[in-house]
Amino acid sequence: MPLWSAITIGFTIIASSPISFINSPEIARYLPRSTKPSHIIAATALGGALPGMVFTIVGALLATVAAGAVMEAGIESALLGMLPAWLGPADGASQA
Numbered sequence: 001m002p003l004w005s006a007i008t009i010g011f012t013i014i015a016s017s018p019i020s021f022i023n024s025p026e027i028a029r030y031l032p033r034s035t036k037p038s039h040i041i042a043a044t045a046l047g048g049a050l051p052g053m054v055f056t057i058v059g060a061l062l063a064t065v066a067a068g069a070v071m072e073a074g075i076e077s078a079l080l081g082m083l084p085a086w087l088g089p090a091d092g093a094s095q096a
Contacts, residue, residue, distance in 0.1 A: 025079050028040050066078045 028044065031040065062079065062082055065082055
């Protein structure tokens with residue numbers, strides 16, 4: 001049951017991306033009329049697909065590095081241990 005729940009949640013998140021609000025059609029109306037429709041379609045498709053692929057690849061790489069013992073402490077501590085310090089949240093002591 002936990003596997004099917006995870007698969008269902010993952011599929012729902014992936015499927016919701018294309019049907020959620022994207023601003024590519026909004027931006028496309030400001031392009032010159034001479035812009036080829038194929039270029040608009042390619043830019044919109046790549047702009048939507050590339051970030052998703054990058055985040056998926058980074059997530060898969062992080063998951064292969066995480067050991068079982070590290071994951072027992074929680075996903076937050078596992079990720080913060082693997083990511084560079086500038087990418088993590090700022091702690092309250094360093095803020096003025």
